[in-house]
Amino acid sequence: MTLFSLIIALLVEQVRPLPVQQVVLDPLRGLSRMLVERFNDGQARHGRVAWWLIVLLATLATAVIYFLLWHVHPVIAFAFNVAVLYLTMGFRQESHFFTDIHLALRMGELDRARSLLAEWRGGQYHEASSSEVARLAIEQALVAAHRNVFAVAFWFILLPGPSGAVMYRLARFFAEDWGRRTDVEFGEFGRFAQRAFEAIDWLPVRLTAASFSVAGDFEDAIYCWRTQAMLWPDRSSGILIASGGGALGVRLGMPVHESGEIVERPEMGAGEEADADYMQSTVGLVWRALLVCLLLLALVGVAGWMGG
Numbered sequence: 001m002t003l004f005s006l007i008i009a010l011l012v013e014q015v016r017p018l019p020v021q022q023v024v025l026d027p028l029r030g031l032s033r034m035l036v037e038r039f040n041d042g043q044a045r046h047g048r049v050a051w052w053l054i055v056l057l058a059t060l061a062t063a064v065i066y067f068l069l070w071h072v073h074p075v076i077a078f079a080f081n082v083a084v085l086y087l088t089m090g091f092r093q094e095s096h097f098f099t100d101i102h103l104a105l106r107m108g109e110l111d112r113a114r115s116l117l118a119e120w121r122g123g124q125y126h127e128a129s130s131s132e133v134a135r136l137a138i139e140q141a142l143v144a145a146h147r148n149v150f151a152v153a154f155w156f157i158l159l160p161g162p163s164g165a166v167m168y169r170l171a172r173f174f175a176e177d178w179g180r181r182t183d184v185e186f187g188e189f190g191r192f193a194q195r196a197f198e199a200i201d202w203l204p205v206r207l208t209a210a211s212f213s214v215a216g217d218f219e220d221a222i223y224c225w226r227t228q229a230m231l232w233p234d235r236s237s238g239i240l241i242a243s244g245g246g247a248l249g250v251r252l253g254m255p256v257h258e259s260g261e262i263v264e265r266p267e268m269g270a271g272e273e274a275d276a277d278y279m280q281s282t283v284g285l286v287w288r289a290l291l292v293c294l295l296l297l298a299l300v301g302v303a304g305w306m307g308g
Contacts, residue, residue: 001078003297005162006153009085010290017092024087028170032177042187051174051193059159059167066161077161084162088169091148094120098141098279105130105276127257135274138282139252142212142244143237145286147172150211150293151204157297168204171197198236205236208289209243215288216247220270228253231266238268245269248285250278 018024031054039050062084070077097120104113113133114125121140125133151172155164171193178186179194213221224246225239232238232253245252249271255262272278 001074001081002157003294005078005081005085006156006294006297009082009089010149012082012086013089013092017096018086018090020090020093024090024169025173028173029177032174036178036186036189040186040189042185042189044188044191047178047189048192050189051178051196055167055170055174055196058170059163062166063160063163066163070161081156081162085152085156085165088162088165089148089152091145094144094148095141098137098144098283101133101137102276102279105134105279124259125257127260129257131273131275132256134276134279135250135252135254136256138244138248138250138274138279139237139241139268141279141282141286142240145289146205146208146240147201149290150208151201153293154204154207155200168200171200201236205239209239211289211292212240212243212247212285214292216244216285217249218247220249221246224269228266228268232268242268244282244285245271248278248281250274250281 035050035054039046066077066080069080097116101113101116101120104110104116110130110133113130114128117125117128117133117136121136125136128136152165152168155168156162158164159167174190174193175197177193178190179197181190209221209225213225221243224242228242229235229238232241241252245268248269251267251269251271251273253265253268255264257263
């Protein structure tokens with residue numbers, strides 16, 4: 001059931017992308033504002049209480065609902081799995097930016113590619129070269145594939161029903177909504193949310209990087225992972241970008257023109273300059289890595305069935 005739930009949710013999302021902003025993010029932002037208003041006094045411990053209250057309760061409630069539906073009928077529980085995965089994955093919401101940027105670069109429409117990249121990542125890229133645009137898009141796609149597909153699938157497999165997918169999605173949202181705020185009035189409220197997400201994402205990040213390595217140039221991916229990841233400001237993203245760049249044989253990171261200045265960044269990956277061809281290769285790498293994960297899940301399921 002786990003494997004089929006993942007496959008069907010992925011297929012449904014590809015055919016009919018979820019309007020994530022309206023269906024998922026807007027309600028979560030409303031919930032976030034309510035929690036901040038009621039709990040935030042600038043102290044980290046109240047942020048911890050608020051985080052546990054919503055994330056733990058939502059995770060437990062999802063598991064309980066799944067078990068109740070399973071006792072009613074397994075098919076209903078299966079449909080619940082698919083529905084929750086559809087709400088928590090949302091890779092298609094970001095992949096269309098990547099596809100449009102790729103197409104714009106293919107057509108020689110650099111200004112359009114820059115505008116799309118700005119809409120996707122934030123910032124301005126009026127002076128970015130085509131290689132810089134391709135490089136930034138590949139980096140964004142590697143991280144997005146992990147956070148919207150691979151990590152959600154990992155926790156979905158590990159915890160009962162779709163409770164793991166709910167836990168990861170909420171933890172990621174609060175890490176982004178609370179953990180990155182630095183204004184004085186917000187105080188230390190978001191510190192626990194950031195640290196909790198880092199702990200939750202620690203193993204999935206490394207499994208995704210391993211999948212990239214298996215699906216691409218294994219030796220270069222592992223070498224880049226080991227020697228470059230720690231140079232990136234965000235260690236988790238660094239692992240994904242370094243291993244992905246090594247697996248693809250493309251150079252990522254490096255200085256880029258962003259918001260009117262040159263942003264210095266370490267070199268990641270290895271090989272050739274990024275371009276539209278490597279963007280196409282990135283799509284292939286992500287799907288091969290996903291296929292590797294699904295195949296391993298199928299083998300585990302078969303082994304469990306034969307052992308039973």
